[in-house]
Amino acid sequence: MNDIFVAVQQTLPQLNEEQQKKLCLFYEMLVDWNTRMNLTAITEPMEVAQKHFADSILPEKLLKNGAAVIDVGTGAGFPGIPLAIARPDLRFTLMDALQKRLTFLAAVCGELGLNIPLVHARAEEAGKNPLYRAKFDAALSRAVASAGELCELTVPFLKENGLSLMYKGPQADAELAAAKNALNLLKARGETVAFDAAWGERRVIVVKKLAPTPDVYPRASGVMKKKPL
Ligand code: SAM
Numbered sequence: 001m002n003d004i005f006v007a008v009q010q011t012l013p014q015l016n017e018e019q020q021k022k023l024c025l026f027y028e029m030l031v032d033w034n035t036r037m038n039l040t041a042i043t044e045p046m047e048v049a050q051k052h053f054a055d056s057i058l059p060e061k062l063l064k065n066g067a068a069v070i071d072v073g074t075g076a077g078f079p080g081i082p083l084a085i086a087r088p089d090l091r092f093t094l095m096d097a098l099q100k101r102l103t104f105l106a107a108v109c110g111e112l113g114l115n116i117p118l119v120h121a122r123a124e125e126a127g128k129n130p131l132y133r134a135k136f137d138a139a140l141s142r143a144v145a146s147a148g149e150l151c152e153l154t155v156p157f158l159k160e161n162g163l164s165l166m167y168k169g170p171q172a173d174a175e176l177a178a179a180k181n182a183l184n185l186l187k188a189r190g191e192t193v194a195f196d197a198a199w200g201e202r203r204v205i206v207v208k209k210l211a212p213t214p215d216v217y218p219r220a221s222g223v224m225k226k227k228p229l
Contacts, residue, residue: 007049039076050199056082058195067137073144095119127156127218142167147175151182156213164207172203182229187211
């Protein structure tokens, strides 16, 4: 606990002690469950504090107070869980195609007292479901797909004027340029926002939904792969 507590205090001094302790508990569960299922390649305390926790929280100022937020392809809970701890005003939904990751997240939410719906679904299917379509102020995704694919996977979840935040590295501008056609078809526009973390350059592609998504999107995953927008 000590190494991770020091790392979290150094990396995220803006959080209060209760939030920092929750991140430490999340860390303990992550490395423990990681021995039984594949959750993360990063386990060293400072690296987890920087590359999982702080990176997840970096763009939090882009999320308006009280926003309904969906994390698409959350995996072991990134960026959703650190953001939910840092921003208790946000109303999160975590979605992943793999049930075993959601089993881990259910245990994490129970332990941390987080009341977050966990949805086992592929985004291509959930994006057509009236329970989730056009219901969110923001959609988040990290390490899930290219920006073009993510436009199709995440924009359908957004209300008009909602934002899709795609966590990327230095390749963000090139990915955004390649997603031009997808943005047009999905009636959205995008820009990149840079964050200079001490441990590396981070960029987030911020896509804004301008009008309702045409009914044909998202297409089935096989079609998406065969005919990228
Ligand atoms: N976002 C996490 C992170 O940054 O650590 C996990 C990244 S992991 C490389 C990608 C995750 O996205 C996996 O858990 C996978 O099951 C999920 N995923 C990929 N495609 C998906 C889709 N179409 N719908 C829902 N989940 C998806």
